Amino acid sequence: MHRDDFNILNTNIIYFDNGATSLKPKCVIDSINKYYEEYPMNAHRGDYNLSMLTSNLYEKSRDKVKEFINAKSSKEIVFTSGATESLNMIINGYFKHALNSNDEVILSKSEHASLILPFMELGVKIKYANLDEDYKLTLDNISQKVTNNTKVIALSHISNVIGDKRDIKSICEFAHKNNILVVVDAAQSLGHTLVDVTDMDIDFLAGSAHKFCGPMGVGILYAKEELMKDIKPVTTGGGVTSSFSEDEIVYKDYPFNLEAGTRNVPGVIALADTIDYINSIGVNTIEEYVSDLRKYLITKLSKLDNLDIYNKDIDGSTIIFNVKGVFAQDTSLYLDKKNICVRSGDHCDKMLHEVTGVKNTVRVSLYFYNTIEECDKLVEVLDNKNILEESLGI
Numbered sequence: 001m002h003r004d005d006f007n008i009l010n011t012n013i014i015y016f017d018n019g020a021t022s023l024k025p026k027c028v029i030d031s032i033n034k035y036y037e038e039y040p041m042n043a044h045r046g047d048y049n050l051s052m053l054t055s056n057l058y059e060k061s062r063d064k065v066k067e068f069i070n071a072k073s074s075k076e077i078v079f080t081s082g083a084t085e086s087l088n089m090i091i092n093g094y095f096k097h098a099l100n101s102n103d104e105v106i107l108s109k110s111e112h113a114s115l116i117l118p119f120m121e122l123g124v125k126i127k128y129a130n131l132d133e134d135y136k137l138t139l140d141n142i143s144q145k146v147t148n149n150t151k152v153i154a155l156s157h158i159s160n161v162i163g164d165k166r167d168i169k170s171i172c173e174f175a176h177k178n179n180i181l182v183v184v185d186a187a188q189s190l191g192h193t194l195v196d197v198t199d200m201d202i203d204f205l206a207g208s209a210h211k212f213c214g215p216m217g218v219g220i221l222y223a224k225e226e227l228m229k230d231i232k233p234v235t236t237g238g239g240v241t242s243s244f245s246e247d248e249i250v251y252k253d254y255p256f257n258l259e260a261g262t263r264n265v266p267g268v269i270a271l272a273d274t275i276d277y278i279n280s281i282g283v284n285t286i287e288e289y290v291s292d293l294r295k296y297l298i299t300k301l302s303k304l305d306n307l308d309i310y311n312k313d314i315d316g317s318t319i320i321f322n323v324k325g326v327f328a329q330d331t332s333l334y335l336d337k338k339n340i341c342v343r344s345g346d347h348c349d350k351m352l353h354e355v356t357g358v359k360n361t362v363r364v365s366l367y368f369y370n371t372i373e374e375c376d377k378l379v380e381v382l383d384n385k386n387i388l389e390e391s392l393g394i
């Protein structure tokens, strides 16, 4: 679908590394160029027309994000550099002050480093929920770890390796009945499936524009307003205070107190165009298309007897596998020789192997511009007994 929107797809590459970052459509690139050519000013700094135009576009993008995730107010949205920064701000700006040494956080070993490490660095007690036999994380797995001391459940909406989609609405409902807050890492779900923070009753959410056709270096932090007001600035500097003196710092009201220094202004503005673009296709259409394509590909790959596939039955867009007897990186190098881009390694989930027993895998991650023909090509080149030799050029 919509392949003409991506100039790079006129070359002969097959891009199956969408979990790392998506391709960027022409309208997003045009939006960034337009900023640099027509109103390349800072936002919220200048008292002249062009700067005010830039500031208005920047704030319109905040309104657009609010609608996209169905937040109640634009004040619940902070622009960051990406999901990683958003999670660090949530954990260090809120939980660092809200948790005490007996409090427990529930995570799983199928989470990204950007979610696990900031909690580890806080020094709080972490409990890892078990995964089921397909490596999926369910409400059942989570509830088994809850004690009277549990204060936070933190998880991705769609995991970036296994690709299972978690039932966030039920998890939030359960958590709130037990006075637990929920942090949702939506890096792999925004623009891939419907994310409705109000309906799901999510407390904190983090996302990255670049994973759903948006620019690099732009992230979203969402927090319910009653929580947002208690997030303390982790980074401070220009633009976040209304005054300060030797004795006192007076911060601006949220979300502006959390956006210190010059932001990625063209990126934030282009995020609004990204959301328009995704909405013009429809998130449900994207999800259905990718799900059908994945079913097609997994059926074909399952017929190859030289592959070990680790996540046959999931809802997301990833397929992780190894070619028997071939190191994951060697398989990617082989596929690269066939102009197919995939990722290999641990995919920033450095503890997942403790559950799966497999340290490195090859990950194919699909998006709406991938096609059946591309999947056929992948199957064709993997149906080869000499992958190791060809990857090493021997």
Ligand SMILES: Cc1ncc(COP(=O)(O)O)c(C=O)c1O
Binding pocket: 019, 020, 081, 082, 083, 084, 085, 112, 114, 115, 156, 158, 159, 160, 185, 187, 188, 208, 348
């Ligand atoms: C589930 C998940 N969380 C967080 C991140 C971090 O995103 P970023 O590198 O854009 O900050 C990623 C990136 O791969 C991810 O897949």
